[in-house]
Amino acid sequence: MNMSQLLLEALESLNSNKMRSGLTVLGIVIGVAAVISMLAVGNGAEASITGSINQVGTNLLFVFSGGSQDVRPRTSRPLTLADAAALMDPFAAPHLQGVAPALQGRGEVVFAGETKTTDILGVTPVYESVRNIKLLEGTFISEDQYYGHASVVILGVDVADKLFSHRDGLIGETVRIEGQPFRVVGVLAPQGGSAFGSADNQVIVPLTTAEARLVSRRGGEGTVDILFIQAVDFQAVPAAAEEVAQILRTRHRTPVGEDDFTVFTQESILNTIQSVTGVLTIFLGGIAAISLLVGGIGIMNIMLVSVTERTREIGLRKALGARKRDILIQFVTESSLLSLIGGIVGIILGWLISFAVGRIAAATGNTFTPIVGFDAILLATVFSAAVGLFFGIYPANRAANLEPVEALRYE
Amino acid sequence: MMELVVNARGLTKVYKMGEVEVEALRGATLTIRRGEVVAIMGPSGSGKSTLMNILGCLDRPTAGEYFLDGAAVATMNDDELASIRNHKVGFVFQSFNLLSRHSALANVELPLRYSGMTNGHRRERALEALTAVGLESRVNHRPTELSGGQQQRVAIARAIVNDPAIIMADEPTGNLDSKVGKEIIATLLRLNKERGTTLIIITHDAAVGEQTQRIIRIADGMVVDPSEVAA
Numbered sequence: 001m002n003m004s005q006l007l008l009e010a011l012e013s014l015n016s017n018k019m020r021s022g023l024t025v026l027g028i029v030i031g032v033a034a035v036i037s038m039l040a041v042g043n044g045a046e047a048s049i050t051g052s053i054n055q056v057g058t059n060l061l062f063v064f065s066g067g068s069q070d071v072r073p074r075t076s077r078p079l080t081l082a083d084a085a086a087l088m089d090p091f092a093a094p095h096l097q098g099v100a101p102a103l104q105g106r107g108e109v110v111f112a113g114e115t116k117t118t119d120i121l122g123v124t125p126v127y128e129s130v131r132n133i134k135l136l137e138g139t140f141i142s143e144d145q146y147y148g149h150a151s152v153v154i155l156g157v158d159v160a161d162k163l164f165s166h167r168d169g170l171i172g173e174t175v176r177i178e179g180q181p182f183r184v185v186g187v188l189a190p191q192g193g194s195a196f197g198s199a200d201n202q203v204i205v206p207l208t209t210a211e212a213r214l215v216s217r218r219g220g221e222g223t224v225d226i227l228f229i230q231a232v233d234f235q236a237v238p239a240a241a242e243e244v245a246q247i248l249r250t251r252h253r254t255p256v257g258e259d260d261f262t263v264f265t266q267e268s269i270l271n272t273i274q275s276v277t278g279v280l281t282i283f284l285g286g287i288a289a290i291s292l293l294v295g296g297i298g299i300m301n302i303m304l305v306s307v308t309e310r311t312r313e314i315g316l317r318k319a320l321g322a323r324k325r326d327i328l329i330q331f332v333t334e335s336s337l338l339s340l341i342g343g344i345v346g347i348i349l350g351w352l353i354s355f356a357v358g359r360i361a362a363a364t365g366n367t368f369t370p371i372v373g374f375d376a377i378l379l380a381t382v383f384s385a386a387v388g389l390f391f392g393i394y395p396a397n398r399a400a401n402l403e404p405v406e407a408l409r410y411e
Numbered sequence: 412m413m414e415l416v417v418n419a420r421g422l423t424k425v426y427k428m429g430e431v432e433v434e435a436l437r438g439a440t441l442t443i444r445r446g447e448v449v450a451i452m453g454p455s456g457s458g459k460s461t462l463m464n465i466l467g468c469l470d471r472p473t474a475g476e477y478f479l480d481g482a483a484v485a486t487m488n489d490d491e492l493a494s495i496r497n498h499k500v501g502f503v504f505q506s507f508n509l510l511s512r513h514s515a516l517a518n519v520e521l522p523l524r525y526s527g528m529t530n531g532h533r534r535e536r537a538l539e540a541l542t543a544v545g546l547e548s549r550v551n552h553r554p555t556e557l558s559g560g561q562q563q564r565v566a567i568a569r570a571i572v573n574d575p576a577i578i579m580a581d582e583p584t585g586n587l588d589s590k591v592g593k594e595i596i597a598t599l600l601r602l603n604k605e606r607g608t609t610l611i612i613i614t615h616d617a618a619v620g621e622q623t624q625r626i627i628r629i630a631d632g633m634v635v636d637p638s639e640v641a642a
Binding site: 005012013016313316317318320321322325326404405408 | 467508573
């Protein structure tokens, strides 16, 4: 029998028991839709997170004090402003464009009885260009304010929202940070979450002011917590990381393999996050795949019932000259067709679910778009066809091996 | 010179029913010439059905030789048997055994599908067979839309469509009233005359047996009376 005839006959047979075929297909539909939408959500989450990291700037490096291994305290030195200055040597570190040392702390910001606990970041004026800072209004901390230990502050939007309930017209207001008055000179544009907490829930002050009045220093004068470093471009990041490590090793006189600092690149952070979201996607997809498996068992169940019901038909076909192979192909075609239809409907449903998830996310203010990948569609199609084939073969084989005499006598 | 279509010697069939072995056939020997019309008769449990299954190539004998139209059937594998059934045997069953989802035409085409015939040719042959049984005006009806006699005639058309060497009719009138039953037997006999196809009818009905040329009587798994009726 040729292909189109096989398909036609299988369709007729499935059509003769619509309710049962429909319910069996539903199992596969749900399985495939779950796989498609879960993979879409996983991929969307990954894209959303990596997207927000890329927003920060892919040519950015971070240097923290403290090594990756246990470093002997005696030889461990903190990062200092002098380290930052040394990194700006254009001959030793040609791939570096800017170095912004920063102090980090936490404290309370108060205005007119409203209090907000927030991150306090003490920075140098170059921080603006290194981090590509955008302001809703006002200006960034100037050289004069830096060297003058000025009591000026730039508010993150979350802080502004909490203290003032609005984001504009705040220039010139005075807030109290840890009890001391600071004049507001700018408001940060909203950025959303990043790898290091929310960039919106922070206040930025001159590093000199923070050092003198806000953040208690553990390592003595001139020490900083973190260096933000800008490489000249994306391609220069690995070279820049190597230069930074070389210079700091020399300055800290650390033995090889016992660095008392850690250089993070956006790339390494991206890799970490991608492996995390990758695991998440596989996990979600795996759970969805289980439901596809259950759908496959449903197909097997129904095909077994169908074989029993049609024992006489099988006997007749054999009496008329059908070989084992003919019967096998007939039943495998039916089960494959069931799962193929389920696969196609499931892909459409999965896409609709992903679309709905995206709309719900958008409605709740998250910029999160599930991505229905071609690979997910391919995977679901292949997997559902394989499920139909795999779970169809056992019942089909049982049908093919029926003895014609007994099958004809079956009531 | 009449050539033998069925030549069976010492057919034995042993079934295992759990621990017990049941001998359904005990050395049945019979021959049937091409174009003959014979009835196989015998009481229930005589081994009649077992003999029919073996003659129709649905089953293999435990021991003995069987040549159908010159082919040694007893030693064939399942696929070879399927091919022999397809080309050399036409079945007519007591309960018609038509596929209810399909039209009369599709039912008659079914054996030809398994012979790998092309669509157009198949349709032509099936229409010709349906015309031969007088159902040319019912080709697109489904079995449920046909009377019992019409259904059995569709089954007969299905049996002759592949021009088989023998037609095995197992109680073909068992589910029909006597008037329609007579018409069916008449149709079978007419096709035997027109086409020269060997006809083997398994029956309880003595009236049916009398219309054949020869009655082969079975008892206790053996052929007891292969006596010939004048042709």
